[in-house]
Amino acid sequence: MVQVNENYLKLKAGYLFPEIAKRVKLYSQSDKSSNLIKLGIGDVTEPLPKACRDAMAKALNDMGTSQGFRGYGPEQGYSWLREKISEHDFFSRGCEILPEEIFVSDGSKCDSSNILDILGKDNSIAVTDPVYPVYVDSNVMTGRTGDVLEDGTYQGLKYLAINEDNNFLPELPKSKVDILYLCFPNNPTGATITKEELKKWVDYAIKNKSLILFDAAYEAFIQDKDIPHSIYEIEGAKECAIEFRSFSKNAGFTGTRCAYTVVPKNLLGFSSKNEKIELWSLWNRRQSTKFNGVSYIVQRGAEAVYSLEGKKEVRGLIDFYMENAAIMKNKLQTAGYKVYGGDNAPYIWIKVPDQMTSWDFFDFLLQKVSVVGTPGSGFGLSGEGYFRLSAFNSRSNVIDAMERIITI
Secondary structure (H helix, E strand, O other): OOOOOHHHHHOOOOOHHHHHHHHHHHHHOOOOHHHOEEOOOOOOOOOOOHHHHHHHHHHHHHOOOOOOOOOOOOOOOOHHHHHHHHHHHHHHHOOOOOHHHEEEEOOHHHHHHHHHHHOOOOOOEEEEEOOOHHHHHHHHHOOOOOOEOOOOOEOOEEEEEOOHHHOOOOOOOOOOOOEEEEEOOOOOOOOOOOHHHHHHHHHHHHHHOOEEEEEOOOHHHOOOOOOOOOHHHOOOHHHOEEEEEEOOOOOOOOOOOOEEEEOOOOOEEEOOOOOEEEHHHHHHHHHHHHOOOOOHHHHHHHHHHHOHHHHHHHHHHHHHHHHHHHHHHHHHHHOOOOEEEOOOOOEEEEEOOOOOOHHHHHHHHHHHHOEEOEEHHHHOHHHOOEEEEEOOOOHHHHHHHHHHHHOO
16 A cells, blocks of 8 residues: 655645636636736746847757767756856855855756755754745655644744834744745845845854755845845855755746756754764755756756846846836835835735735735736735735736726
């Protein structure tokens, strides 16, 4: 008799986005659904940069020749891409991240889940609330939590509330926590963190021998020069942090799949006997065993992001989506909504009207004006009363959606 992983049975009824898809599908069967505008899932809409397309086309042609053909590549990523990442994303900002500390992958979502493979199940874990659901669900799936409680939280996880009262910045845990998930610019709230605030987390982690899992998937959208793009801009971070990055949102690789994770070589964990263990070695072993690497063609496309033309085109994409965010924020605020985010991140975080739950507001917008967003409660208990809209869409759709919303 085959037994299942019963940790999956602890998961709440449906992952947030499949539940949204289910409701949208039902609505789509009605007569009113022909002009549906989706501002829910953070998926990009604009074409891949020409520099990336050209590089991928050349790589594809290379694969059609005996001299240019590539089979299995290095599981960690080709050295020429890792060198470009090291130079442009880190050394250019004063962060001494070496190419060998960079692991190219098919997505930061995957890596933020897979990193648990190298971490013990007895670690205490803290997440912000609201939170990107993958952080929580991956811990549930791997048996690191207890059962789900009536309020939707899980036994065994420490939740750090972020809301209007604390300017959407979590407070340091009062007690020792082994693993801390941080995401800045934040998904879903769009909040950012200063170097001074981030230094407090690094100091806490060093003091308590904790590990920070830092999701910087939206760093390219930062507009404020004083906001850090990487946790490694903070002194001491290489001793306590792993960082996740992605080409999905800045260069439009959501369907192409390319990202990377940074694991510094001097980053240590501990065995049950209190022996010091290099996390780099464990992650390298994990990737070599369970991952065959990102395709040569895709990695050539990612490399082109760092060319002069690629940088210009990527900047254009970022500016386009941030202009969308500015339009959304301005229109909603003018209409009387209390709005957060949208200044250094492509997400708008709205306070829902009084007497409505976040799912009520979801259904209200869907039924009244055929606009899809994301209910805040899907991101956690503290997300109730809020609603996320994504700036990833065409300009005409964004303008149309805002006009619909502000007229109801």
